[in-house]
Structure formats: C-alpha cells, structure tokens
Amino acid sequence: MSKFLEKKWNRMPPRRRLFLLAAATFASAVVAFMMLLRNAGVREVLYKAF
Amino acid sequence: MNVCSIEWVVCLLLLSAVFFLIPGVRERQAFLCVCNVAFVATMIPNFAGWCALAGFLGIGFIAARVLLSRPRKWILVVYLVVLLAAFIIFKRYVFAKVLLPAALFRTIVATVGWSYMLFRQIQVVVDVYQGQIERLPLWNYLNFQLNIFGFVAGPIQRYEEFREHWKDLKPILSDAESVLRAYLRIFIGAIKMGLLGGFCFNSFTTCKNLLADPDRAAQMTHLHRVLLFLVIFYTYPIYIYLNFSGYCDMIIGGASLFGIRMPENFDRPYLSRNMIEYWTRWHRTLGFWIRDYVFTPLYKAIAGHWPQKAASLAFLCYFVAFFLAGVWHGSTWNFIIFGVLNGLGSSATKLWETFLVRKVGRPGLRSYLQNASVRAAAIFITVNYACLTIYFFRPELGLSYSMVKNIFAPHL
Numbered sequence: 461m462s463k464f465l466e467k468k469w470n471r472m473p474p475r476r477r478l479f480l481l482a483a484a485t486f487a488s489a490v491v492a493f494m495m496l497l498r499n500a501g502v503r504e505v506l507y508k509a510f
Numbered sequence: 511m512n513v514c515s516i517e518w519v520v521c522l523l524l525l526s527a528v529f530f531l532i533p534g535v536r537e538r539q540a541f542l543c544v545c546n547v548a549f550v551a552t553m554i555p556n557f558a559g560w561c562a563l564a565g566f567l568g569i570g571f572i573a574a575r576v577l578l579s580r581p582r583k584w585i586l587v588v589y590l591v592v593l594l595a596a597f598i599i600f601k602r603y604v605f606a607k608v609l610l611p612a613a614l615f616r617t618i619v620a621t622v623g624w625s626y627m628l629f630r631q632i633q634v635v636v637d638v639y640q641g642q643i644e645r646l647p648l649w650n651y652l653n654f655q656l657n658i659f660g661f662v663a664g665p666i667q668r669y670e671e672f673r674e675h676w677k678d679l680k681p682i683l684s685d686a687e688s689v690l691r692a693y694l695r696i697f698i699g700a701i702k703m704g705l706l707g708g709f710c711f712n713s714f715t716t717c718k719n720l721l722a723d724p725d726r727a728a729q730m731t732h733l734h735r736v737l738l739f740l741v742i743f744y745t746y747p748i749y750i751y752l753n754f755s756g757y758c759d760m761i762i763g764g765a766s767l768f769g770i771r772m773p774e775n776f777d778r779p780y781l782s783r784n785m786i787e788y789w790t791r792w793h794r795t796l797g798f799w800i801r802d803y804v805f806t807p808l809y810k811a812i813a814g815h816w817p818q819k820a821a822s823l824a825f826l827c828y829f830v831a832f833f834l835a836g837v838w839h840g841s842t843w844n845f846i847i848f849g850v851l852n853g854l855g856s857s858a859t860k861l862w863e864t865f866l867v868r869k870v871g872r873p874g875l876r877s878y879l880q881n882a883s884v885r886a887a888a889i890f891i892t893v894n895y896a897c898l899t900i901y902f903f904r905p906e907l908g909l910s911y912s913m914v915k916n917i918f919a920p921h922l
Binding site: 474477478481482484485488489491492493495496497499500 | 514515516517519686687690691693694696697698700701704705
C-alpha cells in the first residue's frame with residue numbers, strides 16, 4: 461500500500477474501516493470461489509444440476 | 511494438494527474455525543501437527559518416500575543434537591557434505607549425473623518439500639553450532655520442518671521466528687480486523703495465482719506453442735515472430751511473479767489464521783535498481799538466507815585468508831552465492847544458466863559499485879544513487895535483465911533455444 465493510502469486508511473473511523481474490509485473480502489471471496497469452482501470443474505456440474 | 515484449489519481453501523477455512531475452538535496451547539500444537547502430517551501424506555506416495563523423508567529429517571536432528579553438546583567445526587562440515595550429497599543425488603541434478611556413476615541415480619523417491627527443508631535444516635544446524643539455538647526439542651524441530659505453511663514452496667521461516675509463535679500458539683479469530691485481513695489476503699492470493707496468473711500463463715503458452723513450432727513460425731513475418739517472442743519474454747516473468755506471490759499471500763494469510771506469522775517474501779521486485787537489490791525484494795527469504803548462510807561465511811573466509819584483497823573479491827562471493835541460489839531452483843541445465851546469469855548480474859552490480867567508488871568517491875556515489883534519471887535507467891535495465899534470467903526458469907533447455915532460433919531462422 462502506498463504511504464498516502466496507508467495514512468488515509470489509518471485515519472479512517474474503525475467501523476468504516478471494518479465495513480470496507482468486509483466488503484473487499486466478500487467481493488474477493490466471490491471472485492476467488494467462482495474461479496476455484498470453475499478450475500475444479502464444479503461450476504459446470506452445478507449449472508447442469510440446476 | 512494444490513494450494514490454489516477449492517479443497518485447500520475450504521480445508522483452510524474449516525480447520526481454522528476448528529482451531530479457534532481448541533482450548534489449550536498443547537492441544538492446538540497437536541492439532542496443527544496432525545494437519546502437517548496429513549498434508550505431507552497427500553504428497554508422499556509410498557513407504558520409500560517416508561523412509562527418505564525420515565532419513566533426511568533425521569540427519570539434521572542428529573547433527574543439531576550432537577553440535578549442541580560438542581560444537582566442533584569438523585562435525586558441521588561432515589554434516590553439510592553428507593546432507594548436500596544426499597540432496598543432489600535424490601534430487602537427480604543433471605550435472606551430478608555427468609560427474610557421478612549412474613547406479614547412484616537408479617532409486618527414485620518422492621522429494622517434495624526437500625528444497626525448503628534443506629534451507630530450514632541448515633539454518634537450524636548452523637545456528638546451533640554458533641550457539642544461537644540453545645535447546646532443540648524433537649517436537650519443535652519436526653513441526654518446524656513439516657510446517658504445512660511453507661513445506662512446499664516457502665517462505666523460508668527461521669527457527670527462532672517459528673518457536674516464538676509455536677510456544678504460544680493462539681488463533682487470531684478474536685480480532686475481527688485481523689481475521690478479515692487474513693481472509694482478504696487468502697482470496698487475493700487465489701485471484702492472483704489462478705485468475706491473473708492463469709491469464710498470463712495462457713498467453714505465454716499460446717505464443718510459445720506458435721513460436722516453438724518451426725512450420726508455423728516459418729509462415730509468419732519476422733516482425734510477427736519478434737512480437738511473439740516479446741510477449742513470451744515479458745508475460746512469463748509476470749506469470750511467475752503472480753503465481754509465486756499469490757501462493758505466498760495464500761500461505762501467509764492462512765498461517766496467520768493459525769497464529770503463525772510467516773515472513774513476507776515479495777516487495778515490488780520489478781522496481782529493483784540492481785540484481786543485488788532484486789534478491790532482497792524477490793523471494794526475499796531466500797535472498798536473506800543466501801546472504802546469511804552462503805555470502806557472509808564465504809566473505810569472512812576470504813577476509814580471514816586475504817584481508818587486503820577481501821573488498822575487491824566481494825564480487826566473487828556474490829557470484830558464488832547467487833549462482834547457487836539459481837541452481838538450487840531446479841535440476842536441469844536451464845537452471846544452471848539461470849544461476850550463472852544471476853551470479854553475473856549480482857557480481858556485475860558489485861563491480862560497478864566498486865568502480866564508481868574509486869572514480870567519484872562515496873559522496874559521488876550517493877549523489878549518483880539519488881539521481882532520478884539514473885534510477886529510472888537502472889530499474890529499466892534490471893527489470894529486463896531479470897526477465898532474461900526468468901526466460902531460463904523452466905525445465906527444458908531445448909525449448910528456450912528453439913524459440914530464439916525460430917525468430918531468425920525457423921526453417922533451419
């Protein structure tokens with residue numbers, strides 16, 4: 461993280477920081493799981509099943 | 511088990527939740543030990559593999575225990591010779607096959623994780639010899655060596671760091687921000703490794719297949735072939751970076767859920783201004799290990815024998831140290847070239863620095879280093895040189911050669 465962003469991040473109120481972190485984690489989890497499921501060939505199985 | 515897989519991520523999340531519920535430190539250690547052994551078991555196919563692993567771990571433990579009571583230099587030397595010989599033979603290094611009888615290489619055993627265990631083991635034994643480690647329980651040693659986080663591909667953790675976390679093993683799940691940071695790091699690592707790295711790898715493979723085939727290469731224009739080569743030349747280092755740094759993100763994030771802090775392994779390596787700095791930013795734990803356990807002892811030995819020549823021979827120590835770092839990466843001829851290029855790059859950096867100090871003195875060197883355009887040029891040269899070294903970072907030497915040949919003369 462750049463110094464500018466780090467400073468801004470540290471000055472942020474804790475609740476907002478936690479909310480942003482949770483949002484970023486959720487978004488990255490969705491992308492990561494979609495990719496991992498596709499790589500494992502599971503997504504295609506789910507598409508066919510439903 | 512592949513780290514960038516749904517099995518690994520789901521196991522990691524479930525096991526970290528179970529880990530949170532375990533009450534005592536001893537029980538948590540036992541739980542993590544079971545996880546370590548189960549993970550290693552997924553990669554060792556037969557009894558011979560387990561015997562080889564036990565032997566490999568045993569050599570280090572016995573040597574360390576002997577050195578704890580009798581810190582003699584000859585014991586350390588014998589241990590290092592036996593360990594490195596076993597490592598070279600079992601890893602089937604191609605240069606060893608040329609030099610040693612073929613009968614030595616008939617036995618094939620699984621050596622997964624040995625490369626990193628070698629570093630951890632030498633670090634423990636050398637630190638014991640130097641008196642930096644005063645106690646070495648078998649329980650700690652085995653869990654340090656077989657640590658699920660870092661068993662396959664690093665980062666290379668030091669024993670003292672591991673022991674600090676191991677003796678007071680506790681989950682971080684009580685702090686919401688730490689947990690979210692750990693999860694975020696795991697998912698971002700997976701995206702870097704699987705999605706972005708996968709895209710680069712696909713681009714690289716497509717271009718490589720086109721350029722490696724002489725018939726298809728002959729049908730293209732020269733400009734087309736050069737462009738294909740440039741895509742290969744730059745996408746492969748990006749892929750290697752995304753793959754390895756993504757892997758390290760997953761490992762560091764995963765380990766922190768279990769209360770183990772793993773060392774950082776990357777710090778924007780493609781912004782390095784020379785090859786010595788590059789090795790403190792790319793696979794940092796390996797670079798630091800090489801500095802502490804190869805470069806420094808070698809330099810001290812030279813300084814001890816030839817004190818007047820030590821400063822001017824430092825470049826030689828850099829060459830040996832980074833040549834070994836390169837060769838360690840793989841057992842084929844390509845990795846020897848990779849090692850030679852890394853050795854040449856780092857020793858050339860040292861020679862250039864010595865030249866500048868002689869020419870303009872220390873204050874002149876400082877102003878040279880602060881100059882923005884010099885810095886930009888240095889980064890440009892270093893990143894291209896690093897890409898050149900990584901061009902050889904794959905097992906097949908023939909392929910590296912045929913791609914270059916097909917740019918100029920595909921019909922030959």
